[in-house]
Amino acid sequence: MGLLDRRFEGLESSYLFSEIASRARRFAKAHPEREIISLGVGDLALPLAPSVCEALVLASREQGEPGGFKGYGPYEGRAFLREALASDYARSGAELSSEEIFINDGAKNALFSLLSLFEPGITVLIPDPVYPAYLDANILAGNRAGFIEGGPENGYLPSPPESAAASLVYLCSPGNPTGAVYDADGLKAWVSWALERDAVIIFDSAYRSFIRECGLPKSIYEIEGAKECAIEIGSFSKSAGFTGLRCGWAVFPMALEREGVSLNKLWRQRIAVSENGAPYVVQRAALASLEEPGASECARAADFYLNSARRIAAALKSAGISCTGGLNSPYVWLECPAGLSSWELFDMLLERAGVVCTPGAGFGRRGEGRCRLSAFAKAEDCERALGRMLEVLNRL
Numbered sequence: 001m002g003l004l005d006r007r008f009e010g011l012e013s014s015y016l017f018s019e020i021a022s023r024a025r026r027f028a029k030a031h032p033e034r035e036i037i038s039l040g041v042g043d044l045a046l047p048l049a050p051s052v053c054e055a056l057v058l059a060s061r062e063q064g065e066p067g068g069f070k071g072y073g074p075y076e077g078r079a080f081l082r083e084a085l086a087s088d089y090a091r092s093g094a095e096l097s098s099e100e101i102f103i104n105d106g107a108k109n110a111l112f113s114l115l116s117l118f119e120p121g122i123t124v125l126i127p128d129p130v131y132p133a134y135l136d137a138n139i140l141a142g143n144r145a146g147f148i149e150g151g152p153e154n155g156y157l158p159s160p161p162e163s164a165a166a167s168l169v170y171l172c173s174p175g176n177p178t179g180a181v182y183d184a185d186g187l188k189a190w191v192s193w194a195l196e197r198d199a200v201i202i203f204d205s206a207y208r209s210f211i212r213e214c215g216l217p218k219s220i221y222e223i224e225g226a227k228e229c230a231i232e233i234g235s236f237s238k239s240a241g242f243t244g245l246r247c248g249w250a251v252f253p254m255a256l257e258r259e260g261v262s263l264n265k266l267w268r269q270r271i272a273v274s275e276n277g278a279p280y281v282v283q284r285a286a287l288a289s290l291e292e293p294g295a296s297e298c299a300r301a302a303d304f305y306l307n308s309a310r311r312i313a314a315a316l317k318s319a320g321i322s323c324t325g326g327l328n329s330p331y332v333w334l335e336c337p338a339g340l341s342s343w344e345l346f347d348m349l350l351e352r353a354g355v356v357c358t359p360g361a362g363f364g365r366r367g368e369g370r371c372r373l374s375a376f377a378k379a380e381d382c383e384r385a386l387g388r389m390l391e392v393l394n395r396l
């Protein structure tokens with residue numbers, strides 16, 4: 001028996017966004033005269049909303065005031081934030097109690113640690129293309145991954161496969177990287193499928209705050225029966241600019257049980273032994289993003305990014321480039337023209353336009369031949385990047 005976990009060998013040698021950053025850095029070093037605009041990783045360009053920033057400042061000062069210091073908090077997160085999230089869910093039609101919501105220091109960690117609740121070696125279904133952390137987490141957990149394919153044929157929204165059996169299935173809506181959003185019927189089909197098979201859905205709603213079309217579910221718990229079969233992972237990263245502050249949540253409904261065990265109880269045990277949660281000041285800031293006037297300030301920032309995403313999608317379409325997303329999502333998912341592979345288009349846009357995108361191949365086999373553009377940039381940067389990209393693309 002060796003010392004090291006050989007499952008690491010199953011991962012790509014470099015994480016997608018690290019690889020992109022290092023290629024962009026190399027290019028910048030070789031061409032210091034060129035200005036590079038990143039429409040790559042989904043990191044936000046706008047500063048924190050004023051009310052969120054103010055809450056951070058006030059909560060930080062409170063720490064130095066007599067009686068104001070907050071040390072370890074409850075492992076499941078501060079009650080004020082769990083209650084505010086429960087009210088936020090209720091506004092979009094999902095009834096949850098604050099006991100079902102657990103605050104954490106970001107969705108990415110939670111996506112990895114929640115697999116510790118399950119027996120290693122289980123079969124999981126993962127959309128292709130999708131955010132690469134799902135597959136990586138399952139490789140490291142020693143699970144067997146099958147794929148549910150998304151493409152133009154199903155609008156990048158895989159339906160439940162009749163024959164496949166799995167213990168876990170991942171759904172991401174609005175989808176990263178495609179921007180595709182499940183409607184209620186699409187989610188109902190998945191909930192019925194999971195209930196029939198005792199499978200658990202892991203529903204990633206990190207981009208829920210970008211849904212603008214009426215009637216599209218923001219949470220899987222808007223669907224009847226979902227509390228018996230789904231865990232939801234949420235994040236303040238994109239809704240409130242917490243990519244650096246780090247705060248998210250996981251929902252484990254009381255009704256979710258397998259083999260006679262409550263997953264809510266298991267998760268409570270899991271985080272008590274392994275985590276101390278998100279800092280108090282960060283949780284105060286997260287609260288400010290849910291309450292007025294912070295909620296409106298954050299919604300305006302989301303509208304700003306959505307406006308850029310729509311402009312990018314419209315301009316690409318008028319140049320004859322097929323793309324999806326950009327409607328209820330900050331991402332535009334475009335078809336690589338002239339038969340280019342996604343890394344070929346990445347290199348071409350970097351070298352000729354000075355624009356960083358994300359190659360679709362990094363999101364799975366079905367992502368090949370596509371690239372993702374993120375609209376999380378300043379409007380003027382998006383405009384300039386678009387102009388330069390179109391110049392390159394129109395010449396192909």
Ligand code: MLT
Binds near residue numbers: 040041042043108176
């Ligand atoms: C993305 O660009 O897909 C995300 O921002 C990456 C992440 O959340 O880790």
